[in-house]
Amino acid sequence: xxxxxGAPAQxxxxxxxxxxxxxxxxxxxxxxxxxxxxCLGELQAVQAAQEQLRRHPIAIQQKAxxxxxPALVTAGSLAAALLIGFITLRAVHQEPSPVPPNSAxxxxxxxxxxxxxxxxxxxxxxxxxxxxxAQLADxxxxxxxxxxxxxxxxxxxxxxxxxxxxxxxxxxxxxxxxHVDANSSDALAAQFYAGVCRMHLGNLDAAESTLxxxxxxxxxxxxxxxxxxxxxxxxSRSAAAPxxxxxxxxxxxxxxxxxxxxxxxxxxxxxTPR
Amino acid sequence: MRGDASEHTSEIGTASGxxxxxxxxPLSDSARLVHAIAQGDPEAEREFAVxxxxxxxxxxxxxxxxxDLAADLKQDVMIEAxxxxxxxxxxxxxxxxxxxxxxxRNCLSNYFRSNRRVTxxxxxxxxxxxxxxxxVAEHLDEESRALRAIESLDRTDRAILQMTLVEGLKPxxxxxxxxxxxxxxxxxxxxxxxxxxxxxxxxxxxxFTSHFNAGRAQ
Numbered sequence: 482x483x484x485x486x487g488a489p490a491q492x493x494x495x496x497x498x499x500x501x502x503x504x505x506x507x508x509x510x511x512x513x514x515x516x517x518x519x520c521l522g523e524l525q526a527v528q529a530a531q532e533q534l535r536r537h538p539i540a541i542q543q544k545a546x547x548x549x550x551p552a553l554v555t556a557g558s559l560a561a562a563l564l565i566g567f568i569t570l571r572a573v574h575q576e577p578s579p580v581p582p583n584s585a586x587x588x589x590x591x592x593x594x595x596x597x598x599x600x601x602x603x604x605x606x607x608x609x610x611x612x613x614x615a616q617l618a619d620x621x622x623x624x625x626x627x628x629x630x631x632x633x634x635x636x637x638x639x640x641x642x643x644x645x646x647x648x649x650x651x652x653x654x655x656x657x658x659x660h661v662d663a664n665s666s667d668a669l670a671a672q673f674y675a676g677v678c679r680m681h682l683g684n685l686d687a688a689e690s691t692l693x694x695x696x697x698x699x700x701x702x703x704x705x706x707x708x709x710x711x712x713x714x715x716x717s718r719s720a721a722a723p724x725x726x727x728x729x730x731x732x733x734x735x736x737x738x739x740x741x742x743x744x745x746x747x748x749x750x751x752x753t754p755r
Numbered sequence: 756m757r758g759d760a761s762e763h764t765s766e767i768g769t770a771s772g773x774x775x776x777x778x779x780x781p782l783s784d785s786a787r788l789v790h791a792i793a794q795g796d797p798e799a800e801r802e803f804a805v806x807x808x809x810x811x812x813x814x815x816x817x818x819x820x821x822x823d824l825a826a827d828l829k830q831d832v833m834i835e836a837x838x839x840x841x842x843x844x845x846x847x848x849x850x851x852x853x854x855x856x857x858x859x860r861n862c863l864s865n866y867f868r869s870n871r872r873v874t875x876x877x878x879x880x881x882x883x884x885x886x887x888x889x890x891v892a893e894h895l896d897e898e899s900r901a902l903r904a905i906e907s908l909d910r911t912d913r914a915i916l917q918m919t920l921v922e923g924l925k926p927x928x929x930x931x932x933x934x935x936x937x938x939x940x941x942x943x944x945x946x947x948x949x950x951x952x953x954x955x956x957x958x959x960x961x962x963f964t965s966h967f968n969a970g971r972a973q
Contacts, residue, residue: 515852526955529901531920
């Protein structure tokens with residue numbers, strides 16, 4: 482049996498399939514997966530998906546883009562020419578029949594009450610609803626689905642920690658997750674779940690520090706969730722600005738937490754009531 | 756597997772060591788396989804094929820980006836490897852995997868040089884049935900799992916994977932076309948890939964180790 486937990490595949494797989502991995506690294510990866518069922522399995526899974534994507538392509542709609550300058554200039558010229566033509570024609574047609582004095586067009590500007598400035602009443606007359614930021618905070622543990630997905634090769638401390646986590650035993654889970662090897666492929670996930678456990682246990686400072694490390698690590702399956710729970714910690718401290726900042730990062734990642742983050746962003750007042 | 760092999764002492768291909776000790780030491784899987792094939796054991800050849808066809812095919816598919824051609828070339832690689840092992844050309848049985856991947860690379864080089872399949876060995880009559888090593892039902896199951904895996908993805912994630920894995924586009928180009936931030940594309944691509952892997956692993960109801968061990972002696 483191999484002790485590999487798939488780290489080489491995580492490191493090399495993408496670039497290997499793209500064909501951008503340098504030849505010596507590609508050969509090293511090949512030498513590895515010829516003897517490693519875990520990494521070979523991951524490669525085969527992505528190749529199988531690649532084949533199905535090839536056979537069952539979806540139509541990709543490119544998002545509408547703003548017109549490029551030459552197209553914009555052409556369209557603008559065309560519109561201007563049409564407008565001039567229309568005005569000229571209208572003037573020619575209107576010349577023989579004089580316009581009745583009272584047939585002027587209706588006022589286009591809505592009349593405002595004296596002293597009333599459009600757009601302001603709603604803001605000024607209605608008091609900003611006082612939102613208790615701490616009440617918005619979602620400090621519940623996120624579900625963990627991967628416990629049954631992993632094969633025998635998973636880090637045993639991680640597997641044990643996540644079993645405890647799934648059972649809701651946060652204290653024991655944190656202890657077990659602390660033993661996950663920092664070089665293992667589960668290291669970031671372990672930190673993330675340890676972080677949310679600490680958050681759940683009310684140890685917000687430690688939770689923030691752990692989750693910040695996961696979020697700052699960048700590209701990882703836990704990045705978005707880490708920003709989301711950092712925002713929850715900020716909310717629980719009634720700190721609107723950092724909460725908003727973290728939630729905006731969540732929204733920008735367009736992932737699973739996007740909707741929840743957008744909803745919370747809408748609920749956080751621009752200025753925190755003091 | 757090399758991890759297994761290193762735990763044992765091989766009797767084959769080593770010139771040094773105490774002969775009395777070597778008689779009792781067990782053979783590694785690779786050494787036993789190499790030895791048996793050299794002795795003309797057809798069961799060992801079948802076992803060799805089951806063990807090495809999946810990585811050879813994965814390698815050829817990755818390098819050629821053409822699964823059908825990879826399947827054809829895979830047969831050539833296996834035939835060349837078996838013929839070489841029959842002739843006892845592998846001196847160090849612990850390097851069996853290197854030996855097979857080397858043959859695969861040679862076949863690829865020959866193909867790229869001439870743009871056609873080139874076999875350097877005569878096709879023997881008594882080869883094991885290499886096609887029988889692949890279970891058709893299992894292959895269909897794998898395809899079905901892979902399809903369900905990509906269907907389980909969010910449409911944008913699927914589009915990103917399609918543009919990456921099929922169209923070979925870079926995240927920057929994909930980001931431009933989908934009006935997303937390139938970092939978001941990278942993040943979603945990474946996440947979608949992991950989801951596909953986890954989905955297939957879960958649906959196959961076995962860790963990725965079992966199919967590989969099927970061809971190994973216990």
